[in-house]
Amino acid sequence: MSANGNLALFETKAGKGRIVFKLFSLTILLCIFLIWLYRLMYVPRKGEAGRYAWIGMFISEVLFGLYWIITQIVRWNVVHRYPFKDRLSRRYEDKLPGIDIFICTADPILEPPSIVINTVLSVMAYNYPPEKLCVYLSDDGVSELTFYALLEASKFSKYWIHFCKKFAVEPRSPESYFALNIDLHGSVFEQEWSTIKKLYEDMKTRIASAVEKGHLSTEIKGQHKGFSEWNSKVTKRDHQSIVQVLIDGWNPNTVDIDGNPLPTLIYLSREKKPQCAHNFKAGAMNALIRVSSEISNAPIILNVDCDMYSTDPDAIRDALCFFMDEKQGQQISYVQYPQSYENITKNDIYSNARFPVLKACLPIALRISFPHFLCF
Numbered sequence: 619m620s621a622n623g624n625l626a627l628f629e630t631k632a633g634k635g636r637i638v639f640k641l642f643s644l645t646i647l648l649c650i651f652l653i654w655l656y657r658l659m660y661v662p663r664k665g666e667a668g669r670y671a672w673i674g675m676f677i678s679e680v681l682f683g684l685y686w687i688i689t690q691i692v693r694w695n696v697v698h699r700y701p702f703k704d705r706l707s708r709r710y711e712d713k714l715p716g717i718d719i720f721i722c723t724a725d726p727i728l729e730p731p732s733i734v735i736n737t738v739l740s741v742m743a744y745n746y747p748p749e750k751l752c753v754y755l756s757d758d759g760v761s762e763l764t765f766y767a768l769l770e771a772s773k774f775s776k777y778w779i780h781f782c783k784k785f786a787v788e789p790r791s792p793e794s795y796f797a798l799n800i801d802l803h804g805s806v807f808e809q810e811w812s813t814i815k816k817l818y819e820d821m822k823t824r825i826a827s828a829v830e831k832g833h834l835s836t837e838i839k840g841q842h843k844g845f846s847e848w849n850s851k852v853t854k855r856d857h858q859s860i861v862q863v864l865i866d867g868w869n870p871n872t873v874d875i876d877g878n879p880l881p882t883l884i885y886l887s888r889e890k891k892p893q894c895a896h897n898f899k900a901g902a903m904n905a906l907i908r909v910s911s912e913i914s915n916a917p918i919i920l921n922v923d924c925d926m927y928s929t930d931p932d933a934i935r936d937a938l939c940f941f942m943d944e945k946q947g948q949q950i951s952y953v954q955y956p957q958s959y960e961n962i963t964k965n966d967i968y969s970n971a972r973f974p975v976l977k978a979c980l981p982i983a984l985r986i987s988f989p990h991f992l993c994f
């Protein structure tokens with residue numbers, strides 16, 4: 619129960635088996651100490667064989683031991699946190715805050731535009747009032763192709779967001795959604811599914827052919843005034859700042875195919891000069907904060923890398939349960955979503971799926987039970 623008699627927006631529950639875990643952990647700690655003691659007591663004397671190998675082993679064991687002790691800190695008092703979105707809606711549906719969503723991309727080859735727009739579309743389609751969402755794509759690769767793909771995505775979003783909300787589809791990255799084996803029940807759904815899939819495939823083909831050519835036709839460049847920012851002087855390490863509004867959500871005429879408002883969508887490529895350090899993602903985030911503070915200035919910022927997408931359309935509402943809880947919200951300034959991975963090799967010998975991390979460590983380290991962001 620929170621201060622003014624309302625039920626709390628999230629709940630904290632102690633994890634099970636904490637005592638057993640602590641006992642288990644202490645036995646390992648004891649073993650580590652015994653190994654260190656053994657190494658110290660039997661160091662080979664000067665001139666004896668194996669002295670340096672012994673000392674090397676001891677140093678490694680001390681480092682690994684200390685690392686292990688640090689990892690135990692986050693597992694010591696396991697708690698899980700559960701957000702209550704229904705309570706949030708009941709109390710704050712009319713007063714939900716604006717959200718600025720920052721997506722970072724840096725290289726159109728390593729992070730292909732077709733992947734970047736899937737990230738963009740997945741966050742534009744959140745179950746959240748669109749007029750309160752402002753999506754910024756920061757492009758450190760200053761790529762015309764990325765800008766073109768975003769322009770295409772801004773047009774497709776008018777169909778996609780409407781389709782997602784009408785049929786409550788998940789996930790909201792079109793690439794991942796259309797890769798699912800879906801039971802196409804009911805004629806209305808089937809018809810709309812096919813229409814949207816065709817629009818998506820056509821868009822993908824147009825983007826792929828532009829990427830393959832490596833440049834854009836005059837016809838494409840005529841589609842938006844923003845293309846005029848690119849000239850022969852623009853290089854990845856030296857260019858002026860580019861800010862282009864692709865969807866102006868504040869304009870009442872900007873609507874989806876059913877007349878519903880759309881989230882704002884903005885392209886940003888911060889200024890870069892060869893003599894100034896650009897500071898990678900951190901530099902991009904600083905630029906995003908400065909630009910967004912002049913445009914939307916939302917009190918909450920959501921940051922997503924361009925090589926992942928949001929798997930839960932209610933992810934924002936989950937985080938808001940933590941920030942807006944009347945009693946504890948003031949003490950929370952940061953919420954981390956767990957990540958999981960697609961495109962894993964068959965037997966996942968390097969544990970890229972990070973099953974143990976996701977199922978065992980993250981809920982503990984982050985102390986939340988949460989929807990995921992999925993990496994491509």
Ligand SMILES: O=c1ccn([C@@H]2O[C@H](COP(=O)(O)OP(=O)(O)O[C@H]3O[C@H](CO)[C@@H](O)[C@H](O)[C@H]3O)[C@@H](O)[C@H]2O)c(=O)[nH]1
Pocket residue numbers: 721722723724725729756758897898899902922923924925
């Ligand atoms: O000059 C740069 C370099 C990178 N990025 C972006 O930063 C993000 C992360 O970079 P990446 O190379 O993909 O790093 P990862 O190791 O995949 O990402 C993890 O590690 C990063 C560095 O610790 C964190 O910033 C990320 O959130 C985390 O997912 C990506 O969206 C990039 O596009 C930029 O915007 N500008």
Ligand SMILES: [Mn+2]
Pocket residue numbers: 923925
């Ligand atoms: Mn990455």
